[in-house]
Amino acid sequence: AQSVTQLGSHVSVSEGALVLLRCNYSSSVPPYLFWYVQYPNQGLQLLLKYTSAATLVKGINGFEAEFKKSETSFHLTKPSAHMSDAAEYFCAVAGGTSYGKLTFGQGTILTVHP
């Protein structure tokens, strides 16, 4: 069975500081990995996805994530936080024996201070 663990339910950074949101996954097959962002009172939007083409994946709004198979990690980073990055972020894994299942992590709320 696949699973996702996001380390840290809340992360707080200052504007302009590095953003690092951690995600570790478990999958019995090569995974498809996603980061989604949820702004208040909205649905989820795709930030980026990993599909084995390249280990460093660039997404929207300056975010990127690096797939590290040896560490089973897919951490999300952004060099310089902006106030508009404040939201909840979800890591998700697909690609198990069923092509239908998608498993999300618990979510990380990012707060950005002026």
Place this chain on the structure above:
Amino acid sequence: EAQVTQNPRYLITVTGKKLTVTCSQNMNHEYMSWYRQDPGLGLRQIYYSMNVEVTDKGDVPEGYKVSRKEKRNFPLILESPSPNQTSLYFCASSITDSNQPQHFGDGTRLSIL
């Protein structure tokens, strides 16, 4: 505009009164899925559908039913709602399966008293 539309957006109801949350997508996607979001638990998959008349259980299917009679629609049915089904529900679709990025609706907040 490509979108996933859920209705209603908000609903307060009582235990045992059957309800249906509708979901419709206009992108001709084969795959559709339902999730519930609860604080500290992230999103958990309820049911998914790979195509018309093809549905399967996710991780938390108990107390829910779905149907996929048309490609664009994937309603979620709570035949006898209970308070533990109070949650925020999301419908999503993708072009083929869960390996592809999903488009999410804006959510339906259900309160079961």
